[in-house]
Amino acid sequence: MDTSPEGRLVMKSLLLATEAGLGSGETPIFPIHIFKVKEGVNYNDGDPNYDLFKLACRVSAKRMFPNFSFLDAPFNLKYYKPGHPETEVGYMGCRTRVMSNIVDPSREITYGRGNLSFTSINLPRLAIRAKGDIDLFFDLLDSKLQLVTGQLDERFEIQARKHVYNAPFLMGQGVWLDSEKLGPNDEVREVLKHGTLSIGFIGLAECLKALTGAHHGESAEAQALGLEIIGRIRDRADRESAARGLNFSCLATPAEGLSGRFVRMDAKRFGVIPGVTDREYYTNSFHVPVYYPISAFNKLRIEAPYHALTNGGHISYIEMDGDPLQNLPAFEKVVRFMGQCGIGYGSINHPVDRDPVCGFNGIIGDTCPRCGRRETPDQPFERIRRITGYLVGTLDRFNNGKRAEERDRVKHGVTD
Numbered sequence: 001m002d003t004s005p006e007g008r009l010v011m012k013s014l015l016l017a018t019e020a021g022l023g024s025g026e027t028p029i030f031p032i033h034i035f036k037v038k039e040g041v042n043y044n045d046g047d048p049n050y051d052l053f054k055l056a057c058r059v060s061a062k063r064m065f066p067n068f069s070f071l072d073a074p075f076n077l078k079y080y081k082p083g084h085p086e087t088e089v090g091y092m093g094c095r096t097r098v099m100s101n102i103v104d105p106s107r108e109i110t111y112g113r114g115n116l117s118f119t120s121i122n123l124p125r126l127a128i129r130a131k132g133d134i135d136l137f138f139d140l141l142d143s144k145l146q147l148v149t150g151q152l153d154e155r156f157e158i159q160a161r162k163h164v165y166n167a168p169f170l171m172g173q174g175v176w177l178d179s180e181k182l183g184p185n186d187e188v189r190e191v192l193k194h195g196t197l198s199i200g201f202i203g204l205a206e207c208l209k210a211l212t213g214a215h216h217g218e219s220a221e222a223q224a225l226g227l228e229i230i231g232r233i234r235d236r237a238d239r240e241s242a243a244r245g246l247n248f249s250c251l252a253t254p255a256e257g258l259s260g261r262f263v264r265m266d267a268k269r270f271g272v273i274p275g276v277t278d279r280e281y282y283t284n285s286f287h288v289p290v291y292y293p294i295s296a297f298n299k300l301r302i303e304a305p306y307h308a309l310t311n312g313g314h315i316s317y318i319e320m321d322g323d324p325l326q327n328l329p330a331f332e333k334v335v336r337f338m339g340q341c342g343i344g345y346g347s348i349n350h351p352v353d354r355d356p357v358c359g360f361n362g363i364i365g366d367t368c369p370r371c372g373r374r375e376t377p378d379q380p381f382e383r384i385r386r387i388t389g390y391l392v393g394t395l396d397r398f399n400n401g402k403r404a405e406e407r408d409r410v411k412h413g414v415t416d
Helices: 005-018 051-064 123-131 134-160 204-212 222-242 256-269 296-309 325-340 400-408
Strands: 033-038 068-070 115-121 196-202 247-251 316-321 344-349 352-354 382-387 391-392
Touching: 033 051, 033 256, 033 400, 051 325, 051 344, 068 247, 068 325, 115 123, 115 222, 115 247, 115 256, 115 391, 123 196, 123 204, 123 256, 134 222, 196 222, 204 222, 222 247, 222 296, 256 400, 296 316, 296 325, 296 344, 325 344, 344 382, 344 400
Parallel strands: 033 068, 115 196, 196 247, 316 344
Antiparallel strands: 068 344, 352 382, 382 391
């Protein structure tokens, strides 16, 4: 977003360094880069930073970073004030978003704030218990929302009773908004109020399957019900914010551990239900299931409306086949479509392989295209994949659910 010569140089240098890779050309898995996209700044030919947008697409096509956040999405644009970078909506790497501020609406900014706590609701379990009764499902959801908001409020109280000396960096060094006004022995309650308390959810797809027999990728009726369900969570968050004077938000939970843990618990309790508990994971937040064949553009169309509802954070992914560097126009077309259809934050997954012996970067099957060698147990190929927002070179440290989810992913075509 910085159009000054100095700012442009910093961004260009960072992107080129990411493109070049580490010492031997390895893909850097940290830090997570997020490129902010804005009409008039970098989105269109003629914009002062359009060349940097093109470069960001090229680097992402090689390294999977940067991700892309879209400041022109209506729910982001309403906070934006030109010349005030603190009003540019910022996302944590995996999706968390902190922006609105009921405590002080004059400071709806990204700086000096954060998410205090979040608790996630197991939507498939509520749907299984409802046995197809939509009214009963919403009664169960309302009851769970009551429990979660009360629990988040209690967690806030525990945090709020801490003192500045308990957080010497965040509070003692003035990192948190207004903390510079406090003394070492003061409670941090008033400054923590600028943070957020998030109501999360997992498994909308399996929830809809249990309620209607189809998920939102398969049925327009299921999509309408899905939006009603997440709308109910968002409405409750807004009402709790007004009633309690705290920033409650609706979060599309990234669910690293919950995806496998919840389904194991539910399969044990309710048995194996086709399309619901018959896999090793529940689908990430509001996403169309990773195994469902669908084009990139249809997937984005279906998921985009949920971005507007999940003000605590969201992201949409598509899986691209082949080497995107060989088809940069298609890669940029997908990124641009994200912005056009109302995605707030998105990214494109694709294979990133490397032979550590000869240094080849690209897609590697059984043998390296450059040197022809096969991988061995003591010298395997590096295969970078994205799991819940983060790039990893091995899935060994992830649970069975996330490994199964990565295995089941299908590629999304980029022809509409």
